[in-house]
Amino acid sequence: MRFVSFRPASCVLATAALLLVAAAPSQAQTRAETLRYVTGASVNTLDPNIPGSTRESFALSMSTYDRLVAFGRKQLNGKWVFDLDKITGELAESYDVSPDGLKLTFRLRKDAKFQDGSSVTAEDVKWSLDRCVTAPILGKAQLLTGSLTSADQFKVIDPLTIEVTLPKPDKLALPNLATVYPLIINSKVAKEHATADDPWATAWLKEHTAGSGAYVIESFKPGEQVIIKRNEDWNRGSPGKPAFFKRVIVQSVPEPATRANLVERGDADLVVDLQASDVQSLEAKGKLKVISTPQYNSITFVSMNNQIPPFDNVNVRRAVAFALPYEDMFKAALFGRGAPLFGANWPDGKPLNGIYPFQAPVKTDLDKAREYLKAAGLPEGFSTTFSFNVGQASTAEPMAALVKESLAKIGIKVDIQKLPDAQMSTQINEKKLPLFTEGIVAWLPSTDYFYRNFYTGNQRWNYSSINNPELATIAQEARFEPDKAKYEEDGRKLNAIHFSEMPQIPLWQPNQDAVMASSIEGYTYEFHRQVDYRDVSRK
Amino acid sequence: MMTGFGATVARAGRRLLSSLPALFGVLVFTFLLMRVLPGDPAVFFASGPNAGKEEIEQIRKQMGLDKSVPEQLVFYLSDIGRGNLGRSMMTGQPVLKDLRERLPASLELTFTALLIALIAAVPLGVVAALKPGSLVDHGVRLFCALGVCVPTFVSGLLLIYVFYYLLGLAPDPTGRIDVFTSLPPQRTGFLSIDFLLAGDIEGWWAACKQLILPAVSMALFVIAPLARITRASMLVSLGSDFVRTARSVGLSWQKVVVTYALRNAILPVITIAGIVFSTMLGANVLVEKVFSWPGVASYALDALLSSDYAPVQGFVLLMASLFVMVNLVVDICYGIADPRVSIG
Numbered sequence: 001m002r003f004v005s006f007r008p009a010s011c012v013l014a015t016a017a018l019l020l021v022a023a024a025p026s027q028a029q030t031r032a033e034t035l036r037y038v039t040g041a042s043v044n045t046l047d048p049n050i051p052g053s054t055r056e057s058f059a060l061s062m063s064t065y066d067r068l069v070a071f072g073r074k075q076l077n078g079k080w081v082f083d084l085d086k087i088t089g090e091l092a093e094s095y096d097v098s099p100d101g102l103k104l105t106f107r108l109r110k111d112a113k114f115q116d117g118s119s120v121t122a123e124d125v126k127w128s129l130d131r132c133v134t135a136p137i138l139g140k141a142q143l144l145t146g147s148l149t150s151a152d153q154f155k156v157i158d159p160l161t162i163e164v165t166l167p168k169p170d171k172l173a174l175p176n177l178a179t180v181y182p183l184i185i186n187s188k189v190a191k192e193h194a195t196a197d198d199p200w201a202t203a204w205l206k207e208h209t210a211g212s213g214a215y216v217i218e219s220f221k222p223g224e225q226v227i228i229k230r231n232e233d234w235n236r237g238s239p240g241k242p243a244f245f246k247r248v249i250v251q252s253v254p255e256p257a258t259r260a261n262l263v264e265r266g267d268a269d270l271v272v273d274l275q276a277s278d279v280q281s282l283e284a285k286g287k288l289k290v291i292s293t294p295q296y297n298s299i300t301f302v303s304m305n306n307q308i309p310p311f312d313n314v315n316v317r318r319a320v321a322f323a324l325p326y327e328d329m330f331k332a333a334l335f336g337r338g339a340p341l342f343g344a345n346w347p348d349g350k351p352l353n354g355i356y357p358f359q360a361p362v363k364t365d366l367d368k369a370r371e372y373l374k375a376a377g378l379p380e381g382f383s384t385t386f387s388f389n390v391g392q393a394s395t396a397e398p399m400a401a402l403v404k405e406s407l408a409k410i411g412i413k414v415d416i417q418k419l420p421d422a423q424m425s426t427q428i429n430e431k432k433l434p435l436f437t438e439g440i441v442a443w444l445p446s447t448d449y450f451y452r453n454f455y456t457g458n459q460r461w462n463y464s465s466i467n468n469p470e471l472a473t474i475a476q477e478a479r480f481e482p483d484k485a486k487y488e489e490d491g492r493k494l495n496a497i498h499f500s501e502m503p504q505i506p507l508w509q510p511n512q513d514a515v516m517a518s519s520i521e522g523y524t525y526e527f528h529r530q531v532d533y534r535d536v537s538r539k
Numbered sequence: 540m541m542t543g544f545g546a547t548v549a550r551a552g553r554r555l556l557s558s559l560p561a562l563f564g565v566l567v568f569t570f571l572l573m574r575v576l577p578g579d580p581a582v583f584f585a586s587g588p589n590a591g592k593e594e595i596e597q598i599r600k601q602m603g604l605d606k607s608v609p610e611q612l613v614f615y616l617s618d619i620g621r622g623n624l625g626r627s628m629m630t631g632q633p634v635l636k637d638l639r640e641r642l643p644a645s646l647e648l649t650f651t652a653l654l655i656a657l658i659a660a661v662p663l664g665v666v667a668a669l670k671p672g673s674l675v676d677h678g679v680r681l682f683c684a685l686g687v688c689v690p691t692f693v694s695g696l697l698l699i700y701v702f703y704y705l706l707g708l709a710p711d712p713t714g715r716i717d718v719f720t721s722l723p724p725q726r727t728g729f730l731s732i733d734f735l736l737a738g739d740i741e742g743w744w745a746a747c748k749q750l751i752l753p754a755v756s757m758a759l760f761v762i763a764p765l766a767r768i769t770r771a772s773m774l775v776s777l778g779s780d781f782v783r784t785a786r787s788v789g790l791s792w793q794k795v796v797v798t799y800a801l802r803n804a805i806l807p808v809i810t811i812a813g814i815v816f817s818t819m820l821g822a823n824v825l826v827e828k829v830f831s832w833p834g835v836a837s838y839a840l841d842a843l844l845s846s847d848y849a850p851v852q853g854f855v856l857l858m859a860s861l862f863v864m865v866n867l868v869v870d871i872c873y874g875i876a877d878p879r880v881s882i883g
Contacts, residue, residue: 030719031719034719036718038713042630044629044630044631045631050631051584051585051594051597051598051601052584052585052598052628052629052631136597138594140593141593141594206631207631221640221833222630222631222632222637223629223630223637223833223838223841224714224833225714225718227718249718251713251714251718251831252831253713253831254828254831254837255696255828255829255830255831257696258699258712258713258829258830258831261699261700261703261704261711261712262711262713264704265703265704265707265711267711268711390844391844420578420843420844420846421583421844421845422578422579422580422582422583422844422845422846423576423577423578423846425578425579425582425583426577426578426579426582426583427577429579429582429595459592460582
């Protein structure tokens with residue numbers, strides 16, 4: 001038995017009454033220079049490349065490491081969001097793309113230093129990019145989407161210049177270098193900690209950082225909190241200035257109601273994962289700043305397994321598409337906080353543009369649904385299950401009840417299945433679920449990227465298991481299509497196939513509701529759907 | 540007296556030895572149970588935006604899941620033998636380290652809660668037993684019923700709402716210590732003790748303030764069984780011959796109730812307190828979640844949801860060992876409360 005003393009506890013009791021009169025003194029001086037960010041998730045590794053790393057780890061790495069390039073930002077309906085088309089230098093002072101699109105040349109900033117004071121050189125960049133495409137880490141699969149697959153593609157020209165060669169003019173090569181994974185590591189430090197089994201120092205980098213980023217790790221308690229402090233030498237944001245906050249506390253608070261209380265009381269400065277109902281009431285009170293951005297690189301949908309009867313019949317899928325109670329679901333699950341992907345009007349029955357995700361001309365029309373069911377030879381309906389994972393219960397649970405109720409009206413009997421997260425991903429991977437709801441996100445949301453990754457191949461992310469050769473061919477061609485007009489035409493074709501085949505039913509793009517103290521400024525919706533601590537400042 | 544003490548120690552030793560096979564059983568059972576549960580941890584953890592088959596295989600290998608179950612079991616047992624509980628995918632840390640950091644948090648909370656509960660429950664039970672059927676008795680019954688009816692997370696959220704949100708008296712309910720307070724050097728892992736050892740009264744007070752609300756919401760839930768048991772066994776004790784005799788020879792009220800009645804009535808309370816303690820330690824997951832308390836229960840729940848085998852197995856082993864320990868302590872307390880027991 002451990003050493004146990006009861007005395008402090010009895011003091012607790014004796015002083016319990018005192019608590020009622022003593023208020024907590026706040027440390028006002030450092031508080032204004034500190035950003036306290038609370039989240040339901042937690043950081044589990046300091047290197048986002050480690051398999052199993054969380055989204056919070058992605059966000060943290062944006063502040064502790066630099067990349068060659070970064071996404072710019074733009075205003076969308078008055079809110080700042082990341083800009084996929086504007087790529088600016090981060091460690092690179094400038095970059096050139098050769099006219100044939102096969103060579104990218106990056107010139108590094110002369111003043112860029114790692115946190116240990118040594119200069120960032122082209123050798124470090126090469127080592128880091130080599131690691132990303134060679135080591136068994138997450139970056140490998142990501143960079144593959146930008147035709148970056150081999151260490152031979154990265155060449156050091158001189159200490160401040162590095163050249164990247166591509167096999168094909170891939171539009172996504174450059175944006176890929178701005179994503180989370182290809183972070184630039186201090187190769188001298190990392191090599192010291194490399195071992196024969198682990199030549200890329202993955203074990204060491206999981207718990208240590210060796211970067212040039214805006215913040216330095218002060219303390220890291222996995223599952224609880226991370227505290228980072230400002231790197232005063234970092235000037236990659238606004239010229240000549242480090243990041244605004246001197247300290248950032250990233251704290252895990254699992255209970256959403258507690259997070260809402262914290263930010264409302266002013267003890268926390270910023271939170272992005274509150275429940276929709278809490279956001280609505282906080283917004284109504286008007287004390288805090290609420291910035292709601294539709295997550296325009298993510299989609300929630302109801303998916304059907306196109307290989308399992310009866311969903312292998314396109315008319316059954318259409319019947320479901322016209323039987324879902326869209327408006328009610330949107331209100332019950334999200335309190336209307338998001339961008340709907342239903343209820344569009346296509347005057348000539350053709351897609352309005354070639355952008356995916358698109359708003360589809362589907363709405364609740366039970367007569368039409370019954371007709372489709374009849375055409376499928378199932379006028380009496382059938383029985384099936386509707387699954388969702390526990391992690392999404394707050395939105396998916398009310399949704400599931402409504403789906404069940406509405407599908408019952410056309411004779412489809414639905415059993416609701418709530419699965420633990422690991423079980424749900426296993427069943428999806430094994431293609432065992434007939435009908436379920438899921439969400440997807442793409443860091444680099446281009447039409448062909450969505451279709452290639454989420455609608456082709458016998459792989460996990462092809463949730464609907466659709467196998468449509470025409471769709472696969474067009475999506476593959478579009479990837480390397482240099483002509484914008486033709487690309488747009490390909491997109492229209494893909495969207496038309498999507499609507500007629502109805503492999504799965506896009507519902508909406510949920511809002512990212514960032515709730516913050518009214519003094520916080522500069523919040524930007526980032527591709528990784530977390531807060532980039534370098535963006536924000538206090539008035 | 541010395542022989543009595545020696546007998547207690549010997550008995551404790553025997554009990555400890557005889558519990559080893561049970562511990563081993565728990566170990567193997569949990570191991571197999573985790574593997575039987577549907578849900579593949581490799582698939583779950585390979586959920587980066589581009590994770591495919593290759594990543595899944597890699598995680599499987601990393602977790603040792605590419606081997607057959609008997610092989611895995613042998614590896615697992617030999618690891619345990621060397622004091623290695625494996626690595627958590629969730630936090631990326633060795634399970635032993637995680638548990639070592641989190642167990643003091645859970646223990647501190649549970650001890651405080653149990654203490655609050657005992658301090659409240661025993662007098663309540665005694666008072667109720669002294670005047671059965673009176674208004675006081677009914678009042679105690681009502682209070683206990685309320686405590687049991689309200690789930691801990693509801694009472695927790697209510698306490699937060701009133702004392703933190705509305706009145707602003709309690710500190711923000713985020714873990715063991717205010718984020719702006721610096722931690723004392725770690726000695727026992729119990730913050731309230733470590734702060735005292737470091738002589739930091741301000742820090743100690745900060746830690747205590749964080750502790751009060753979660754401890755009270757846990758205590759509320761267990762006051763009922765403790766108070767009811769105290770009442771029942773006090774009633775038996777008060778109605779027994781020796782109390783009647785004691786009264787008849789004119790002993791003081793205090794001597795009768797406290798020395799004779801209560802000492803005899805306390806045995807079942809100790810048993811229940813032991814059980815309550817073990818249950819609280821594992822079942823306080825809701826309180827830990829609501830107050831962001833970095834304890835072992837919420838750790839195990841998160842691990843279970845993501846099918847992270849190593850932490851769940853480690854947690855169950857820890858709980859089983861603690862249960863053995865608690866039973867031992869209860870046994871020893873028995874011996875102290877009632878010397879007759881040591882004969883058995």
